[in-house]
Structures are given as C-alpha cells and as structure tokens.
Amino acid sequence: MDVDIRKVSVNIDTVYHEHGPVQDPALRIGAAYAVVTNPFAGKYVEDLMPFMDALKPLGKRLATELSDALGGPDAVEAYGKGAIVGVEGELEHGAIWHVAGGWSMREVVGGKAIVPAAKTVAYTGYRLPIPLFHKEAAYVRGHFGSMEVGAIDAPKPREVLYGLVMATGGRIHERLGGLRPEDISEHDGQR
Template identity: 40%
Template structure:
C-alpha cells in the first residue's frame, strides 16, 4: 500500500544567464512525492510494490506539474533519493519500470528515453535531475539539469520520487546538435 508523507511542486522561471536576458523565460517544474519505503532495512527480491508506487505517484502528480508550465512541455527527466535504510535499487524500482507511462501521457508523447538519476542519501541531500528533449535524443540544446532538495526528506525509511519537465531547453544554448 502506498503511503505518501508529502508532495510538492516546485517551479523555476529562468529569465537570464549572467547578464543576458532570454527571449522568453524557460519554465522548469518538478513534482515530487515522499513515500514510505516498505522495504527499508531489509533485502527483498520482488520490488513490484515500488514499481506500482512510481506509477501511482506519476498518475497523481504529473497533471498538476504540466499545468505549471507556460507552454507545452518539451523536455523531461526523473530521479529518486532513497533514505539511508533503503538501497539504490529501491529508487530504481520507483522510477524505471512504470513511471515513464504516466510521464509520457502527461507531456503528450515522448519518444526519447527519460533521463534519470538515483542515489541513497540523508535528509536534505540534493539530487541533480537530468533533463532531455522528450522526442529528440540528439537535441543538445535541451540537455539540462534541475537540482532538487527538500529539507526533511527523505527520512531513513523513505523514498523521494521526482519528476521534472520544462517548456524549453537551456536559455542561451550554443553547443549545437549531435549527430543525426
């Protein structure tokens, strides 16, 4: 059974880099849920419960996350931080097998693999959530990162699941595109 302690939606409006203002703000949004880790402190072979938890969190939060954007979502990413009584694989189980479907549904497609990051850490630790274009894996302009932290999460027996989207790439990209 999924036990959510807290959810949050964080929005960034990036308007300038150094002193150069962009043509328009780039809006980046993360939705996150802090859930109880049912497997904290013990090794369990079957992680299906966490697969389903990731899907449920995506279905719950992604519609609200998308509504925070000024324009249509163009890039996405996901991450998890596992509290210190859990293991890395618990985070992977939350974000890999089933979270992608509700994310793709909410952003209107998504042919590209959703970039991800997982780590084990204490309360307040930050994580870099990678972002990439939802359809074009070679769009270097959309390779980006959001750094996320919540002061009281994850507690040792929790997992923080994070979904990120943006309505544009970096504000002033100058790296070109990759091979086609």
C-alpha cells in the same frame, strides 16, 4: 500495495537570462516530488514489482500537476526523473521509479526519447541533480540540462523521495550546435 505519501511538492523556476539578452518567453523549469514510506527499508525483498505498480498513479499525478504548472503537456519540451532513497533502503528501491515515474510522465506529456534518470541512497536533506533531455529526441544538445530536487526534511532513513523534472525549452542562450528541435526526424527519439 499501498503507498504512504508523507508530502508532495511542485516547484517552478522561471529563468529570464544567463548574463545575455532576456529571453521571451522565459524558460520555465519545474520539479515535482513525493516523499513516501519505503516498505522495504532495512530488509531484502526479492519481488519489488508490486510496489512499482502501486507507484504508477503517483507518477501520473506528479506528471499531471507539474505539466499543468508549466502550462500543459504541449508546453513541456524536456523531462527527467530521479529518486533519493533514505539510508535504510537500497538503490533498487529508487530504480522502481524508472517505470512508475518515467512511463507515467510520458503518458501525460508524450515523447519518444528515453527519460533520463538519476538515483542515489543518501541522507536526509540531500539534493539530487536530475538530468533533462528533449522529450522527442535524446540528442538535442541544447536541451541537455538538470534541475536539483530535494527537501530539507527528506528522505528520512525509511523513506524515498521520487521526483520528476520538466522544462518548457532548452538552456537559455544555448549556442553549441547539434540537433535542433526543428530538425527532429521520425527516428531521432531513441538515438
């Protein structure tokens, strides 16, 4: 299957503080998304797997562009994925991104932890908060966060916006305990 890409975006936020001391280095949080035509809009199709496979190169492209914008794969500590399906599609069309986006991102930046996800069917202009987890251990509480992804002109009713988010660290001024990045063990990745 072909993937008809209407547009791609990469956005980076740099956060210096949250009303406390300036953090050095600053936290960098980024999102990359692509808006594509939904080949299943308006109809039920049983086999979605060919489109999932067709989206894998797009997942790798977005992951590479985003990690490069953040300083390279080694700079990335947290990640997440999400999809906004236009109103003529169904939630399963967003779930296609679990493998196409998630596995592609892990291939680019590494990581043992599950890639958290969010997906919805929504109107044009909707903004989706995508969760972030530490890429090596899902229970690193200080890396729980999110970044909003969306576009004023997308997704149109017959489109899907597929997004990835990454961060160079945990929340600014995190101080609520839990597993620390320096204490991650071999078996913490999937907990």
